[in-house]
Amino acid sequence: MAATWRTTICQSNKAPTKYPKLFFATKLNRFSSHFISTEDAYGREDTTPEKPKPSVYRTRHRGMEVIQDPFTNRGAAFTWDERERLGIRGLVPPKVQSFDIQAERVLSRVDALHDPLNKYDFLVSLLDRNETLFYRVLIDHFEKIAPIIYTPTVGLASQKSQVIFRRPRGMYFSKYDRGCMNTMVYNWPQEQVDVIVVTDGSRILGLGDLGANGIQIPIGKLALYVAGGGIDPRRVLPVVLDVGTNNEALRKDPWYLGIAEPRITGDEYFRFVDEFMEAVYSRWPQVMVQFEDFANPVAYPLLETYRDKYLCFNDDIQSTGSIALASILASLRLRGMTNREICKERIVCVGAGSAGLGVCETIIQCMEREGLRSHQAYRQFWLLDDKGLLGRGRVGLTPTQARFVRDDLPDGSSLEEVVRTVKPTILLGLSGAGGAFTEAAIREMAKHVERPVIFPLSNPVDHAECTASQAIEWTGGRAIFASGSPFDDVEYQNKIYPITQCNNVYNFPGMGLAVTACRITHITDDMFLAAARRISALSADHHKQQLFPPLSELRNVSLQVATAVAEVAYEDGLATAEPPRKMTLHQYLLSRMWQPQYAPLVPF
Numbered sequence: 292m293a294a295t296w297r298t299t300i301c302q303s304n305k306a307p308t309k310y311p312k313l314f315f316a317t318k319l320n321r322f323s324s325h326f327i328s329t330e331d332a333y334g335r336e337d338t339t340p341e342k343p344k345p346s347v348y349r350t351r352h353r354g355m356e357v358i359q360d361p362f363t364n365r366g367a368a369f370t371w372d373e374r375e376r377l378g379i380r381g382l383v384p385p386k387v388q389s390f391d392i393q394a395e396r397v398l399s400r401v402d403a404l405h406d407p408l409n410k411y412d413f414l415v416s417l418l419d420r421n422e423t424l425f426y427r428v429l430i431d432h433f434e435k436i437a438p439i440i441y442t443p444t445v446g447l448a449s450q451k452s453q454v455i456f457r458r459p460r461g462m463y464f465s466k467y468d469r470g471c472m473n474t475m476v477y478n479w480p481q482e483q484v485d486v487i488v489v490t491d492g493s494r495i496l497g498l499g500d501l502g503a504n505g506i507q508i509p510i511g512k513l514a515l516y517v518a519g520g521g522i523d524p525r526r527v528l529p530v531v532l533d534v535g536t537n538n539e540a541l542r543k544d545p546w547y548l549g550i551a552e553p554r555i556t557g558d559e560y561f562r563f564v565d566e567f568m569e570a571v572y573s574r575w576p577q578v579m580v581q582f583e584d585f586a587n588p589v590a591y592p593l594l595e596t597y598r599d600k601y602l603c604f605n606d607d608i609q610s611t612g613s614i615a616l617a618s619i620l621a622s623l624r625l626r627g628m629t630n631r632e633i634c635k636e637r638i639v640c641v642g643a644g645s646a647g648l649g650v651c652e653t654i655i656q657c658m659e660r661e662g663l664r665s666h667q668a669y670r671q672f673w674l675l676d677d678k679g680l681l682g683r684g685r686v687g688l689t690p691t692q693a694r695f696v697r698d699d700l701p702d703g704s705s706l707e708e709v710v711r712t713v714k715p716t717i718l719l720g721l722s723g724a725g726g727a728f729t730e731a732a733i734r735e736m737a738k739h740v741e742r743p744v745i746f747p748l749s750n751p752v753d754h755a756e757c758t759a760s761q762a763i764e765w766t767g768g769r770a771i772f773a774s775g776s777p778f779d780d781v782e783y784q785n786k787i788y789p790i791t792q793c794n795n796v797y798n799f800p801g802m803g804l805a806v807t808a809c810r811i812t813h814i815t816d817d818m819f820l821a822a823a824r825r826i827s828a829l830s831a832d833h834h835k836q837q838l839f840p841p842l843s844e845l846r847n848v849s850l851q852v853a854t855a856v857a858e859v860a861y862e863d864g865l866a867t868a869e870p871p872r873k874m875t876l877h878q879y880l881l882s883r884m885w886q887p888q889y890a891p892l893v894p895f
């Protein structure tokens with residue numbers, strides 16, 4: 292077929308816009324039967340729930356524009372049809388390379404690079420050139436690629452953002468943009484945005500204040516929304532709110548790309564965020580906003596201010612809480628216990644910032660559902676920050692922290708002292724303080740429980756409270772272990788211990804899928820609880836010795852999470868889209884997942 296009409300064009304020797312009428316009509320007719328034109332300002336397909344999946348991709352671009360747009364570019368894989376009709380004959384190498392070979396080539400380049408930052412740089416530049424190929428490789432080789440574009444390498448990329456900068460991605464709102472945000476949002480080229488991930492850079496992973504460099508985190512998270520949750524890559528927007536930085540080294544760095552001034556605080560800060568939220572929702576009333584890596588003093592107030600007003604959630608508080616709960620529920624199964632027995636766990640948590648509090652509050656919600664009164668549930672927790680146990684007499688606590696204050700041990704007690712007295716069954720690390728789980732503390736814990744549950748959840752790897760091999764070794768191989776960043780499997784006394792990653796990536800992509808596909812209007816704690824229960828059940832079914840399925844199964848896990856979330860949303864009257872009658876919810880969500888495929892690219 293291709294050969295025949297290639298000849299036709301060669302003979303006609305005309306620019307694509309002047310194709311012979313007959314030919315043009317024939318080609319378009321071939322597509323028009325299953326194509327509904329719902330293009331955005333760029334002539335790109337819109338895929339709202341009620342529309343069939345696009346079987347072609349239409350573009351207004353011609354010639355070099357097609358190659359320069361990462362959504363339409365296919366590198367050496369443009370078919371002859373596309374080369375002729377879009378005016379790119381001669382602009383790409385003559386051989387039509389297959390998608391498979393392209394992916395193989397990308398992977399071999401990644402393997403040939405040794406420095407993680409170089410791998411990151413290579414992959415982000417691929418994302419800038421050819422989104423479809425980038426996502427194909429990410430999805431097919433998730434366990435290899437995710438640690439490069441996500442934790443741990445994204446942490447390094449954030450620290451070095453000013454050094455590796457090539458071209459902007461996402462939007463920056465700085466303190467000098469106050470009063471202009473309502474118009475600025477229209478500078479973003481996409482008509483539709485489904486998901487925004489926003490940070491103010493104040494607590495990037497466990498690395499502290501990285502100011503505007505924090506943009507790398509929303510970029511990484513949104514890549515996982517696409518890869519894991521099947522969110523359309525044209526409809527995601529990474530954002531950094533640059534309100535200054537208190538990181539002096541960055542402020543002094545002449546290459547730093549953000550505002551080199553101290554952060555604005557207090558009312559001034561909250562008014563700034565307010566202007567941003569209003570601007571975003573005035574342009575995209577249905578967008579979901581994920582707050583990411585905001586320092587604790589502002590993370591909770593922002594969530595409380597906006598959770599009922601807008602479609603939003605805080606990833607570090609709510610998704611990390613949900614996935615940590617899922618790990619605990621899965622660990623109960625591994626220990627031969629039921630979900631109800633979560634109420635008996637004695638939980639020591641090192642870290643009392645947004646992630647630590649979010650995790651503990653989520654576990655408390657679950658304990659309440661399983662029958663404990665609120666005050667009884669709080670009694671099962673001992674929280675420590677950099678000053679030790681949160682005990683009576685401690686000053687300067689936020690209202691959420693104050694709920695966890697203990698009076699059975701002195702304020703400031705060390706981890707070892709707490710472990711000796713409390714004999715915890717679960718040890719959580721959300722402190723960002725690498726090595727905070729000392730050998731003495733873990734050995735002490737292992738004296739009192741058969742299967743100590745040890746979850747150092749801080750990111751990136753250097754900031755984990757202990758390593759996988761330490762936990763396995765110090766407990767004589769009895770630990771049930773999961774970490775926030777990936778660790779290699781551990782060999783101990785001739786046995787291999789597979790290591791589970793307990794990261795919120797199991798959670799947020801599925802949330803995004805449910806929200807966008809079912810047009811959910813508000814995100815509730817019950818949705819995160821349902822997600823946790825579903826994830827923990829998956830692990831028991833398929834991977835008896837591991838807490839969760841491997842990350843290579845993320846798309847399926849996300850689909851399960853989305854189904855669990857959507858079920859709650861429909862039950863609670865918070866979902867407004869009606870899936871087609873002939874489909875189950877699961878089938879509908881699956882049908883809504885974007886796939887990295889080269890659908891035929893045709894001109895308008």
Ligand SMILES: O=C([O-])CC(=O)C(=O)O
Nearest residue numbers: 442496584607750794795
């Ligand atoms: O980004 C991650 O790997 C998980 C996360 O939200 C954090 O550590 O802040």
Ligand SMILES: [Mg+2]
Nearest residue numbers: 583584606607
């Ligand atoms: Mg985070």
